[in-house]
Amino acid sequence: MARASESWSSSFGFVLAAAGSAVGLGNLWGFAYRASQGGGGAFVLLYVVIVLVVCLPVLVAEMVLGRSTSHAPLIAPITAGGRRWAPLGLLFLVAALGILAFYAVLMGWTGRTLLHALLVGLPADMAASEAFFGLISSGGGAVLGLLVSLALTGVVVAAGVRGGIERLSRWGMPALFVLLLGLLIWAAFLPGAGAGYHQFLLRWDAAKLLEPTTIRNAFTQAFFSIGTGIGAILAYAAYLNRRSGLPAEALSVVGMDTAVGLMAGCVTFPLVASFGLGDVVSGSTVGTLFIALPTGLASIGLAGRLVAVLFFGLAYIAAITSSVSLLEVPVSSLVDGLGWRRREAVWTCVALVAVLGLPPALSTGALEVMDALFGGVLLILGGLLIALLLSWQAPARFLSDLQGCGTPPALRSALLFSLRWISVPAIAVGLSVSVLDLAKMWFG
Numbered sequence: 001m002a003r004a005s006e007s008w009s010s011s012f013g014f015v016l017a018a019a020g021s022a023v024g025l026g027n028l029w030g031f032a033y034r035a036s037q038g039g040g041g042a043f044v045l046l047y048v049v050i051v052l053v054v055c056l057p058v059l060v061a062e063m064v065l066g067r068s069t070s071h072a073p074l075i076a077p078i079t080a081g082g083r084r085w086a087p088l089g090l091l092f093l094v095a096a097l098g099i100l101a102f103y104a105v106l107m108g109w110t111g112r113t114l115l116h117a118l119l120v121g122l123p124a125d126m127a128a129s130e131a132f133f134g135l136i137s138s139g140g141g142a143v144l145g146l147l148v149s150l151a152l153t154g155v156v157v158a159a160g161v162r163g164g165i166e167r168l169s170r171w172g173m174p175a176l177f178v179l180l181l182g183l184l185i186w187a188a189f190l191p192g193a194g195a196g197y198h199q200f201l202l203r204w205d206a207a208k209l210l211e212p213t214t215i216r217n218a219f220t221q222a223f224f225s226i227g228t229g230i231g232a233i234l235a236y237a238a239y240l241n242r243r244s245g246l247p248a249e250a251l252s253v254v255g256m257d258t259a260v261g262l263m264a265g266c267v268t269f270p271l272v273a274s275f276g277l278g279d280v281v282s283g284s285t286v287g288t289l290f291i292a293l294p295t296g297l298a299s300i301g302l303a304g305r306l307v308a309v310l311f312f313g314l315a316y317i318a319a320i321t322s323s324v325s326l327l328e329v330p331v332s333s334l335v336d337g338l339g340w341r342r343r344e345a346v347w348t349c350v351a352l353v354a355v356l357g358l359p360p361a362l363s364t365g366a367l368e369v370m371d372a373l374f375g376g377v378l379l380i381l382g383g384l385l386i387a388l389l390l391s392w393q394a395p396a397r398f399l400s401d402l403q404g405c406g407t408p409p410a411l412r413s414a415l416l417f418s419l420r421w422i423s424v425p426a427i428a429v430g431l432s433v434s435v436l437d438l439a440k441m442w443f444g
């Protein structure tokens, strides 16, 4: 088996690419979608606690798994834990392909909305907006959006780790921060901004903390947004040298991702409140953001159109730095495990995902199901297995990799302790609640 032959130009390049993977439509679309399904402040609090206490150690473990083995997601679990961990590598592949399939459909919607705002304008009212969303989320239009997004993702991944993925993240991430900051300031001066923040962050109902759907949404959002659990960060970490201080890098990734999630919420919720779109949003479906936002912005004329172009442009940049990490999971596995050439692997996987993407392109119901299964259950399961592998099966590997990059002994032990005694049990509970909640929703 060929060990990873590519590498990042520096640790900073890796951090940017990993942050690029984390920050994506999950922060913009997913956060608004899930936060508006009820839960309010309880959802946000649970989400932040899960990210910091549960996901952060798992992210470090996933990075260690990649760096210490220098192998792709399909092979790394076998190298670390032996043959019986082979199914974990397969889980990574299945989950990454499944997520990319619906993610590329969402990217297609984003791209179409962007182009429409840029070239044609915004829909004049709610009915026009719904009609436009119907157009982009079904039939040939949605399939075209899927194919274009996959092709762009393929071009970046085919250009390689340093020449493609790292180069994109180096300009994409700073651009995204600047755009988001601009929008945040603009939104803060909208007439209904205070009410928006209130609805998003401050509507507090402690009983929601125990509601299964809020718990499932918070776990799903945390794992999906950080993007840990399916080998994307593992694949990136395999191209990393021994010296990078992983705990600090994981913390930067988590910090940037959470900041962007909260900032995006502080843009979308004031918008929704200011334009009186609360009712649309509380009947939330996956399309809400694509319907509510353009309608609201249309009511303030040219400035609104400009904001729409910035917002959906920013979303598209964020999405592509994430989709490349999803594609890297199967691509690096074919290169590393089966000795394929990168280009062949890229276009074979793109073709496969194009087929898997047809159901979510043609039906938003299928997209919701794939989001809940691949982006929720399988991702959380992957996180649980990574935590188990590095804390119970191969703790020596975990500790020695961290020692090798100069992590102080107390921090090493604290991380191992939290993986074992906090992440594993908490994820097991989160996974069970999520599965039961979905079963009740679908079959109950």
Ligand code: PFF
Pocket: 021, 022, 023, 024, 025, 026, 027, 099, 223, 224, 225, 226, 227, 228, 230, 231, 232, 233, 322, 323, 325, 326
């Ligand atoms: N974190 C990305 C987002 O928030 O949009 C989505 C994602 C990327 C999920 C990579 C999983 C992953 F492995």
